[in-house]
Amino acid sequence: MKKKYSIFSLIKNAFSYHENWEKAWKDPVPKKEYDAVIVGGGGHGLATAYYLAKKHKMNNIAVVEKGWIGGGNTGRNTTIIRSNYLWDASAGLYDHALKIWEGLSQELNYNIMFSQRGVMNLAHNLQDVRDLKRRTHANRLNGIDAVYLNTEDVKKFCPIINTSPDIRYPVLGGTLQRRAGTARHDAVAWGYARGADEMGVDIIQNCEVKGIKRNTDGVEGIDTTKGFIKTNKIGVVAAGHSSVIANMADLKLPLESKPLQALVSEPVKPIIDTVVMSNAVHAYVSQSDKGELVIGAGTDDYVSYSQKGSHDIVEGTLNAILELYPIFSRMKMLRQWGGIVDICPDASPIISKTSIKGLYFNCGWGTGGFKATPGSGDLFAHTIANDEPHKLNAAFNINRFVSGDLVDEHGAAAVAH
Amino acid sequence: MFVIKCPFCGEREQSEFKAGGEAHIIRPKQPTELSDDQWAEYLFMRKNIKGIQFERWVHTHGCRKWFNVVRDTSSDKIKAVYKMGEKPPSE
Numbered sequence: 001m002k003k004k005y006s007i008f009s010l011i012k013n014a015f016s017y018h019e020n021w022e023k024a025w026k027d028p029v030p031k032k033e034y035d036a037v038i039v040g041g042g043g044h045g046l047a048t049a050y051y052l053a054k055k056h057k058m059n060n061i062a063v064v065e066k067g068w069i070g071g072g073n074t075g076r077n078t079t080i081i082r083s084n085y086l087w088d089a090s091a092g093l094y095d096h097a098l099k100i101w102e103g104l105s106q107e108l109n110y111n112i113m114f115s116q117r118g119v120m121n122l123a124h125n126l127q128d129v130r131d132l133k134r135r136t137h138a139n140r141l142n143g144i145d146a147v148y149l150n151t152e153d154v155k156k157f158c159p160i161i162n163t164s165p166d167i168r169y170p171v172l173g174g175t176l177q178r179r180a181g182t183a184r185h186d187a188v189a190w191g192y193a194r195g196a197d198e199m200g201v202d203i204i205q206n207c208e209v210k211g212i213k214r215n216t217d218g219v220e221g222i223d224t225t226k227g228f229i230k231t232n233k234i235g236v237v238a239a240g241h242s243s244v245i246a247n248m249a250d251l252k253l254p255l256e257s258k259p260l261q262a263l264v265s266e267p268v269k270p271i272i273d274t275v276v277m278s279n280a281v282h283a284y285v286s287q288s289d290k291g292e293l294v295i296g297a298g299t300d301d302y303v304s305y306s307q308k309g310s311h312d313i314v315e316g317t318l319n320a321i322l323e324l325y326p327i328f329s330r331m332k333m334l335r336q337w338g339g340i341v342d343i344c345p346d347a348s349p350i351i352s353k354t355s356i357k358g359l360y361f362n363c364g365w366g367t368g369g370f371k372a373t374p375g376s377g378d379l380f381a382h383t384i385a386n387d388e389p390h391k392l393n394a395a396f397n398i399n400r401f402v403s404g405d406l407v408d409e410h411g412a413a414a415v416a417h
Numbered sequence: 418m419f420v421i422k423c424p425f426c427g428e429r430e431q432s433e434f435k436a437g438g439e440a441h442i443i444r445p446k447q448p449t450e451l452s453d454d455q456w457a458e459y460l461f462m463r464k465n466i467k468g469i470q471f472e473r474w475v476h477t478h479g480c481r482k483w484f485n486v487v488r489d490t491s492s493d494k495i496k497a498v499y500k501m502g503e504k505p506p507s508e
Binding site: 241 | 418435467
């Protein structure tokens, strides 16, 4: 049993200069065999392991990660959480996640710094206005909080936005989800890792999967840089590298991996206390607790695993930011980076069994996976443990690309992909 | 960000071009006879290779012609460029 984090443990450890904190997770040598192995130690993978152990009592499991946990897209995203998706299936999925977020710090005994500061989506033309109003109605029918704001309300909610009618793409209105917000991305990975480790899950870092061994029945195990691990259930949560793992099992996925960039500014005093996203001009911005502006850019249109995107994408985003927020014109950008996102043709994820018995995939989250982390882990754990999807992820099966029953969230999802 | 050598215009910045995805996916000759699985394969399934990929590009802000590129997707280094209809280089 791990010692509980609290104000008292903080004071107690201060006396020993914070040098004697208990390790949050072990660094185990892989066992020869596990009941299930999760490939990928990002937020989604660690959450999957956590819920497999907690809800499905599968404690003899491992998470293998080729780098360090939370070192991929978990540590590279812009930490935005919302559930205002258009279609019923998506609304169910993302709001399931949002409901878990609301109690996650307490559940994990780990401060994930979840802040429901609201997410506002802007409309810049008449079609945007119609789409956003439609989405607001759809959200409310699905029990998701959403309001439509006119230009005046937008200005009132976030006074630094330039709502002048003579800018290139004037602000005609927007939507607001007040329950939405941000969380500390690293803490999510670390909190889940600590919780899973406590229940006996082996978290094995610096362990890259090199092959998947199969027989006529299904999967037999994985070859890794730390040797062969026997298991008959493999859950792959490898984000941008999902296709690389799928190719090892001769499986083709409907994915393309592309660079997505983000950047942060120098830290400044509090200036924007919410998250503002704009689909039409592709600019979104929030402010971290350190005071940096966190800005998300778009994806490049070519396949790449290089973790760096094109300069013109960043330039386009910053042009839009400056037109909407002239107050930022003198700010300096501090850091810029890229991650590799796996995008499905319908911009919805896959949480599914595959044609190979014992091989499960959780992928295709594209540009917006962070917000779903707890829900994705919970539903993927259910799918792996029962060999059947939960009703909330049934629509997100791989077979939808054959049946044509797509969950088309391109554009409908309030942000371009 | 990288430079692409358009076979018609020469070297230009990548931002002048638009990527057209995996090359050499052959359009079905008898679309009416395709099963759902075959349609899914043609429309959606992609190799999404980490490494040497054969792909299509179009010079949107130039000659507007399509052509093929061989690129290492792990480093964005371009290995070869060849015109539509030409045989892809073997390696």
